[in-house]
Structure formats: structure tokens, C-alpha cells
Amino acid sequence: MPQDPSTPPRSICLLRLSAIGDCSHVAPVVHTLREHWPETAITWVVGKTEYRLVGDLPGVEFIVVDKGDGLFGAVRKLRGELADRHFDVLLHMQASWRANLLSTAIRADTRIGFDRPRARNGQRWFTHRPIPGPARVHVLDGFFQFLQAAGLDARTLRWDLPVPAEAEAEVAGRLPARPFLAISPCSSIRARNFRNWSATQYAAVAEYAYQEYGLALALTGGPTALEREYADAIAAATSAPVADLVGRTSLKGLLAVLQQATVFVGPDSGPLHLANASGVPVVGLYATSNPQRTGPYLNLEYVANRYPEALKAELGRPVESVRWGRRVRNPEAMDWISVADVVERLDAALADHGVPRRGGAADG
Numbered sequence: 001m002p003q004d005p006s007t008p009p010r011s012i013c014l015l016r017l018s019a020i021g022d023c024s025h026v027a028p029v030v031h032t033l034r035e036h037w038p039e040t041a042i043t044w045v046v047g048k049t050e051y052r053l054v055g056d057l058p059g060v061e062f063i064v065v066d067k068g069d070g071l072f073g074a075v076r077k078l079r080g081e082l083a084d085r086h087f088d089v090l091l092h093m094q095a096s097w098r099a100n101l102l103s104t105a106i107r108a109d110t111r112i113g114f115d116r117p118r119a120r121n122g123q124r125w126f127t128h129r130p131i132p133g134p135a136r137v138h139v140l141d142g143f144f145q146f147l148q149a150a151g152l153d154a155r156t157l158r159w160d161l162p163v164p165a166e167a168e169a170e171v172a173g174r175l176p177a178r179p180f181l182a183i184s185p186c187s188s189i190r191a192r193n194f195r196n197w198s199a200t201q202y203a204a205v206a207e208y209a210y211q212e213y214g215l216a217l218a219l220t221g222g223p224t225a226l227e228r229e230y231a232d233a234i235a236a237a238t239s240a241p242v243a244d245l246v247g248r249t250s251l252k253g254l255l256a257v258l259q260q261a262t263v264f265v266g267p268d269s270g271p272l273h274l275a276n277a278s279g280v281p282v283v284g285l286y287a288t289s290n291p292q293r294t295g296p297y298l299n300l301e302y303v304a305n306r307y308p309e310a311l312k313a314e315l316g317r318p319v320e321s322v323r324w325g326r327r328v329r330n331p332e333a334m335d336w337i338s339v340a341d342v343v344e345r346l347d348a349a350l351a352d353h354g355v356p357r358r359g360g361a362a363d364g
Contacts (some may be wrong), residue, residue, distance in 0.1 A: 003203035008037040008202050009150065013106055017047040017065055017092040019188070020251075020270030023054055024141040024159065024277045025297070026093065029032045032147060032156040034059045043087070045078065045102065052251045053274075056162045069315065071098055079105035095123040103127075112149045115323065118142065136324045159277035160289030163259060165253035175260060176216030176243050179355070181209045182261035182280075184271035185218045185230045194288050194331045195267040199230045204339045205265060205346065210240035213350060214358045215262055220254055223247035263349055264344065265355055267334075268294055281349035287336045288328040302349040306336035 002271035012033065016026050024045065043061045046054065051064045063081060065074050082105055090108035092099065095118060103126045112118055113127030117135040124130070144155055185202050188194035209215040217240040221227040224247075231246040245257060246291055255274055258264060264275035265283045268291075275282045276296035284296045287306040289321070295303050308319050310333040315322065350357075 007042050007151070009110075010039075011041040011043070012037075012089045012091065012150070013087040014042070014093060015099055015103055015106065017045070017096075017099055017102070018050055018094070020050060020053060021273035021294070022094075022139060023047075023050040024161065024273045025143055027054060027057060027161060028140065028155070028157050028278065029143050029147060030057055030060055031158055031160065032144070032152065032154055035156050036152055045106070048099075049251075053161065053255070055166065057160075058162075061359075065102060067364050071101060075101050075105055078102055082106060089150050090127075091150065092095040092123065092127050093143060093146060095120045097121045099123075100126045104277045104320075112146055114142070121177045136293075138292065138297060139294055143349045157296070160257060161274075161277055163252060163256050167250065167256045171245070171249060171256050174245065174248075175218060175257065176241055178214065178216050178217040178241070179241075180218045180243070181206060182218045182220055182258055182262075182264045182275065183234070184264070184266040184269060185234065186221055186224070186227045187267045187269040189224065189226070189330075192329045193325075194329065194333055195218040195269070195285075196230075197267060197285050197334050197337060199233035200237060201337075201342075202230070202265070203234045205342050206234065206238040206240050208339075208343050209263075209346065210238065212357055213262075213355060216241040216243070218243040218257060219246050220249065220257055220263065221246040243321045259294040262355060263346065263353075265346065269306060269340060272296055281353050283342060283345045284350055285334065285337050285342065287333045288330070290325065292319075293325050299349070302345045304337050304341040304345050306341070310336050 045063045048064050048066045051062055055062050069077055087108040089110045090106050092103050092113040094113050100123055111127040111272040112129045113123050115130040129149055131149045133145045183202055219231045227246050230242050235242045235244055258275045258280055261280050263281045266272045267285045268289045272284055276298050282299040284295040284303040286303055287310040291303045291308050292306050310328045311312045314328050314330050
């Protein structure tokens, strides 16, 4: 029998497997549930990598799905783990075929999914209550719409992603001894995913931050060859003191770095959303994705946004006339963003957060 929206459920299951940024957006949903429905048992079915980020959130049971098990193997495994379980509510928060098939292993009275404009890949066949409200909203606002559909019209807008002592120890002594700018220059490697700015431009921003504000530079990112190439090029082209942490931190170690940064600069990526979750001022670089949908939620005013121009150049259409979330697939689209654009947003973010401008040459 479907859950009465006016009554807090006894149990609720969240299905959101990936990615890092999106799973970070689920954290405020979890905190809202714990604060306003404290008696509701919360289970989260999550991906293995993402579990390393959110798996120590208090008051949540996690069930980890490993891509290494294969799609049908993962479904069989999840079905076995949940064979004797039944939930009052399922929040099916990922519109993908993989998530859809995994959802068949989750028995729930009420199955909430995206509305028609957002329920891609046949998700509506696996749910029976759509989320309410406008569809052209930020991903995080869409996640809160799941709570509205379940009967909870409240928001606790905080992330509080735990950073264990071992993560702090991992980066201790490896960060600059002075305030620093954190740059994570690359987004994840996906087909036709053109979000990366040039290393030369990042270096120019780092040099500006050093000369004008005395900020050192911490480079972060994963262990890929491209990210190593970027890090080497940026470090070689700036006089700022550099802490090169690319490929040298765990996910929680990255979070420990970001929490100590003065400001963050980067494209639409997991590290950008982790910086936002850490309360750090974030300058996002957006030309191939819409920041109103996937931008740093608390820092949208600091986005260097050239998505409208890139979209118009590729399709000849304004943002308002295309599908929400439409990507620009031009590999040169990020060239619409200039160093001046980013410096302007950097100045605004640092001024709003009380970071004084030095002027003149920075000391060593």
C-alpha cells in the first residue's frame, strides 16, 4: 500500500549510485531526513567509489554496489542482500538503466522517481510517484523535491561530510604554509565531455592570485596521465609556491585539502562540488554545462559562465529553448572563458570573504 505522505515512514531507501558531485548533493537530503524524521530508518544504496566519500555519514545504513560485479551480478547480489527487507519508501534518485535494474531488487510500498521531463532511460516504468515542482532547477533542488514527494517539505542545507583524522594526517605537512588557492584542473574522462580549460590559463590565474593576494597554489586531482600533464604544465608556468597533490590523495584526503583552501577554481567536476560542500568560495568554469543545473550550489554568483555563448554558437539557440541539462559538445567551447572572466569572479569571491588584496609583487 502506498505511503501516506503526511506520515513519516518507518523506513526509506535512497538509490543514488554516482557520481561524486551528485552524491555530495544527497548529503543535505540525509541531514534533512535525520533532523525532521529522526525515527525513520535510512538506507542508501551507493556506488563503491562514492561510498568512500559519504559512507561515514552518521545515522545511515549503506549498501555498496560494485561495478566490478557486472550489472546482472550486482542486481543478483543486491537482491540477495535485501531478500528479507521491505521499505516504506524508495527514492529512486538516478535516471539510468543500471539504477533502474538495481531498483528491481528493492521492494518498497512507494517508489518515487523523477517527473516526465527528467525521468530518462525508462525510469518511469520503475516508479509510480513523480517528484513535484519545476523541472528546470539545480540538481540539489531536484533531490529535495524527492522529499516533498515523500511528504517532507523541509530543507537542512548543510553537508557536514566527515573528514577522519587519518585523512587530515594524510595531507599534514604537504600543504602550503600560507593561504592557498586550490585548483583541480580536470573533470572526469567521459566520451564527448569537454569541460577542461587550458593549463596555460590556469597558470595565469594562479600567478594573479599569488601576485595580488599572496596565495600559494595547491593542485589536486586524480592519477590519470592527463591530470599529471596538466599539473606539471601549471606548476612550471607560475612563480607561486606549489603543492602538487595530483594523484597523491585519497578522496577523504582531497576533502581535507579543500577544507583548508582559501578559494577553489575548477570546472564542473567532483572536486568543485566537494569544495562547495566544504564551505570554500568556489569559482566554477562553465561553458559546456549549465551552471544553473550543475553549478557550485552555494557559489553560483562566482561562476565564470559562458554556457549561453557556447550554446548559441553550437546550436544557434538560447538556454531557455533547449532541453534542461543540454550539453555543449564542442571541444573548443571552454575557450569562450577568458582569464579575465575568471580573475573577475576570483576578485569578487575573495572580496566577499574578506581576503585582502596585496598589490605589487608577492614575497617568496
